[in-house]
Amino acid sequence: xxxxxxxxxxxxxxxxxxxxxxxxxxxxxxxxxxxxxxxxxxxxxxxxxxxxxxxxxxxxxxxxxxxxxxxxxxxxxxxxxxxxxxxxxxxxxxxxxxxxxxxxxxxxxxxxxxxxxxxxxxxxxxxxxxxxxxxxxxxxxxxxxxxxxxxxxxxxxxxxxxxxxxxxxxxxxxxxxxxxxxxxxxxxxxxxxxxxxxxxxxxxxxxxxxxxxxxxxxxxxxxxxxxxxxxxxxxxx
Numbered sequence: 519x520x521x522x523x524x525x526x527x528x529x530x531x532x533x534x535x536x537x538x539x540x541x542x543x544x545x546x547x548x549x550x551x552x553x554x555x556x557x558x559x560x561x562x563x564x565x566x567x568x569x570x571x572x573x574x575x576x577x578x579x580x581x582x583x584x585x586x587x588x589x590x591x592x593x594x595x596x597x598x599x600x601x602x603x604x605x606x607x608x609x610x611x612x613x614x615x616x617x618x619x620x621x622x623x624x625x626x627x628x629x630x631x632x633x634x635x636x637x638x639x640x641x642x643x644x645x646x647x648x649x650x651x652x653x654x655x656x657x658x659x660x661x662x663x664x665x666x667x668x669x670x671x672x673x674x675x676x677x678x679x680x681x682x683x684x685x686x687x688x689x690x691x692x693x694x695x696x697x698x699x700x701x702x703x704x705x706x707x708x709x710x711x712x713x714x715x716x717x718x719x720x721x722x723x724x725x726x727x728x729x730x731x732x733x734x735x736x737x738x739x740x741x742x743x744x745x746x747x748x749x750x751x752x753x754x755x
Contacts, residue, residue: 523692524538524542526546528538528551530558531558531559531561532559532643533635533639534560534635536634536642538631540629540631541629543638543642544627544628544629546635546646547638547642547645547646548646550647550723551732554651556570556647556650556651557650559643568659570652571655571656573651573655573697573700575655575658576655576656576693576697577697579658580658580689580692580752583686584689585684586682586686587682587683587686588601588683590682591679591681594682595679596679596680598665600683603685604680604687605683605687605690608683608684608685608686608687608688608709609687609688609690609691609694610689611684612687612690612695613691613735613739615688616692616732616734617731617738617739620733621731621742624641625641625731645723645727646725648703649703651703654704661692663744666691669681670689671688672685695733695734698715698733698734699733701716702719702733703719703720715734718730718732718746721746722746730746731744
């Protein structure tokens with residue numbers, strides 16, 4: 519079969535190549551290439567540009583939105599203490615979203631051409647090129663699109679005055695997540711908890727990739743039984 523013989527040319531744009539790997543895609547994408555130089559995704563320069571994001575774009579763009587959300591809830595009658603509770607709860611919910619997306623969407627098994635292509639764009643590229651600093655955080659344009667359904671989901675459960683505060687807390691959790699994720703790959707923490715989180719996350723990339731889905735916390739891995747074996751964690755230090 520053609521899919522079994524297909525070889526990806528790393529010197530050419532990758533996105534429309536990887537789908538041809540078929541069932542071999544999962545094995546290929548989980549064999550990381552450790553290089554700070556990321557591959558080219560698309561032949562079109564404009565589309566290629568949109569796939570690259572500096573890490574500091576995330577707090578620069580989204581922290582003002584977080585501030586607006588918190589301000590709206592206080593303007594609608596909530597005290598500062600109530601706002602703190604809303605923010606903490608929103609960030610806590612984000613940790614569950616972070617875990618669920620990583621485990622059930624980012625690590626979904628694919629074989630078809632378009633499924634492989636989509637998976638590579640969403641998360642596969644990060645496992646293939648884990649040190650690509652320009653494709654580590656989520657592109658703001660994609661985040662902007664996803665904010666609308668998330669807002670509407672929160673709207674179902676939260677009263678109007680609480681909605682902005684809860685949503686802002688979740689968005690703040692996302693900002694912390696993306697910045698933490700970048701730091702775990704490119705920073706050099708010398709003390710815990712950052713040092714432990716780096717070991718924990720790199721263990722997911724290079725040792726046991728079907729465990730350790732939490733980025734900012736291992737709490738949901740503990741609860742849902744996806745905590746990596748301690749032996750493997752020690753080996754990766």
